[in-house]
Amino acid sequence: MSVERETPTFMMIAGEASGDTHAARLAEALRAQWPGVKLFGAGGPKMKAAGVEMLFDLTEHAVVGLTEVLAHYPKIRRLFWTLVGEAEQRRPDAVILTDYPGFNLRFAKQMKARGIPVFYFISPQVWAWAPWRARKFPKRMDLLMVIFRFEKEFYAQRLPALHVEFVGNPVVERLRQEPRVAQREPDLVALLPGSRRSEVERVLPVMAATARLLARERPGLRFEMAAATESVAALARSLAGDAPVTVRVGGAHELMQRAAAGMVAAGTATLESACFGLPHVIVYRFSLLTWLVFQFVKNINRVGIVNIVAGREVVPEFVQDRARPEALAAAVGALLSDAAQRERMQRELAEVVASLEADDVAGRAARAVLAKLAAMKS
Numbered sequence: 111m112s113v114e115r116e117t118p119t120f121m122m123i124a125g126e127a128s129g130d131t132h133a134a135r136l137a138e139a140l141r142a143q144w145p146g147v148k149l150f151g152a153g154g155p156k157m158k159a160a161g162v163e164m165l166f167d168l169t170e171h172a173v174v175g176l177t178e179v180l181a182h183y184p185k186i187r188r189l190f191w192t193l194v195g196e197a198e199q200r201r202p203d204a205v206i207l208t209d210y211p212g213f214n215l216r217f218a219k220q221m222k223a224r225g226i227p228v229f230y231f232i233s234p235q236v237w238a239w240a241p242w243r244a245r246k247f248p249k250r251m252d253l254l255m256v257i258f259r260f261e262k263e264f265y266a267q268r269l270p271a272l273h274v275e276f277v278g279n280p281v282v283e284r285l286r287q288e289p290r291v292a293q294r295e296p297d298l299v300a301l302l303p304g305s306r307r308s309e310v311e312r313v314l315p316v317m318a319a320t321a322r323l324l325a326r327e328r329p330g331l332r333f334e335m336a337a338a339t340e341s342v343a344a345l346a347r348s349l350a351g352d353a354p355v356t357v358r359v360g361g362a363h364e365l366m367q368r369a370a371a372g373m374v375a376a377g378t379a380t381l382e383s384a385c386f387g388l389p390h391v392i393v394y395r396f397s398l399l400t401w402l403v404f405q406f407v408k409n410i411n412r413v414g415i416v417n418i419v420a421g422r423e424v425v426p427e428f429v430q431d432r433a434r435p436e437a438l439a440a441a442v443g444a445l446l447s448d449a450a451q452r453e454r455m456q457r458e459l460a461e462v463v464a465s466l467e468a469d470d471v472a473g474r475a476a477r478a479v480l481a482k483l484a485a486m487k488s
Contacts, residue, residue: 117144118483121202122151123193123217125168125210127305127338128378129232130154132280132472133208136231137162139476150200152193153208165196168213186213194220204229204252204483211235215243218250227486229253229479231277237264248272253482255475257281258419259467275478276467281378283468285385291367298332299324299442300365300372300388301355302379305338307345309375312395314346317373318353319435324442325354331446334369336362371445371452373438376413380425384416384459389445389452391438392417392427416462424458 120140124133134156140147141161149162154169168189190213197205197220204227207214211234218228228251236243237260247254247269254274256262262276301321303313314335321333333355337343346357358365366372366383372390374383383390392414417423426441428434445452 117146117148118203118480119148119150119200120479121193121197121200121205122149122153122157122162122208123168123205123210123214124153124157124208125213127154127169128281129209130156130169131284132232133157133206134160134162135280135472136206136208136475136479139472140479143473143476143480150196150202151205152189165193190217193217197221197226198224202226203487204479206231206479207251208232209234215246215250219246222250227252227483229255229482231255231475232257232280233261233265237261241268244268252486253478255478257471260419273482275474277474277478278467278469278471280468280471281381282385282463282466283471285363285382286468288363290386291364293368294370295332295368296370296446297330298334298369299446300369300374300390301333301335302362302366302372302374302383303335303346303393304375304377304379305342307342309377310337310342310346311349313375313393313433314349316395316433316435316438317393318350318355320373320438320442321350321353321355323435323439327439327443328446332356334358334365336360336365338362371442373442376427376429378415380414380416381463384425384463387456387459389455389459390425391441391445392425392429393433393438394427394429395433416459419465420458420462424455424462 122133124130130153133153137149137160152165152168154167158164205221206229209232221228230251233254233256248271255277256274257279259276262274265272265274301317303310303317324331335346335355335357337346337357337359340359343357343359366386366388372388373393374380374390376392376394380392394413412418413429414425414427416425428438
């Protein structure tokens with residue numbers, strides 16, 4: 111620590127709702143392990159509630175995909191340089207960046223150029239879409255905290271000089287603590303098209319069309335969607351049109367436990383669905399530009415994290431042109447009617463989840479942060 115400070119000061123940045131949750135828990139763990147630690151930065155309401163001084167809510171500006179980033183570039187650029195200026199002025203002992211790689215990797219570069227240590231929590235998924243980008247990590251970060259054990263192995267093989275700590279999976283840890291609903295409803299199908307408006311706009315129309323087909327084939331089926339916010343719910347109701355879909359705000363985890371089957375957008379929701387044992391199919395559509403770039407740079411053939419961890423297709427994936435209502439209706443219909451297939455998927459999902467370590471993740475990350483800082487200051 112710098113001589114004039116009794117306690118360390120950290121700048122924390124998270125740019126999405128999930129990152130806000132993880133960074134907030136890390137902030138709480140840092141406070142528990144070093145009372146009086148000073149925290150400031152940009153994130154969301156959970157970080158603010160955890161005692162991080164918020165310069166502004168960065169989660170309000172979260173976007174995904176190349177097209178969306180380009181559309182919001184001027185605003186994001188202004189926020190970026192505002193944070194760089196704050197870091198220059200306050201000179202924190204280190205910056206802790208959580209996920210959000212499009213923004214945070216560039217921010218890490220600016221911090222290292224200014225002599226400010228960088229600790230990165232939740233590795234960018236370069237192992238999936240651009241493994242060569244990892245070559246820049248040793249110059250941009252002093253500590254990388256990963257949440258999947260295979261990530262530590264990935265970096266050990268390619269970048270042995272990079273300090274990588276495996277801290278466990280915060281999503282699995284959090285979900286293991288949630289109460290469980292007793293019984294599934296055999297006539298209920300869950301629609302989980304993502305939390306961002308841009309995702310919902312691309313994914314929900316094909317899910318709604320699938321619901322129409324299934325409703326005609328199987329009278330009595332019910333379809334529910336859990337929206338992240340009221341504004342997303344309003345958008346979803348508009349996009350669903352006359353499809354028999356009930357849209358509610360919140361309750362995604364409860365829906366994952368009640369539904370007999372589901373259609374789930376690629377992302378954290380697929381891991382959440384696995385934790386709750388929801389038999390499901392993965393549905394995703396990228397913007398055209400993002401899809402073309404992804405096809406050029408991708409390093410894996412799967413988009414669902416459960417399938418990536420398993421190394422095989424546990425959950426069927428319907429991505430881009432394969433995401434057609436007829437194909438989806440057949441796959442979901444099979445899950446609804448074939449008890450053996452449903453039970454087999456649930457068993458395999460449980461095996462994948464059980465393979466993920468998830469014990470005191472924030473505490474382990476906080477200890478890694480403080481130990482690294484102490485080593486760098488000694």
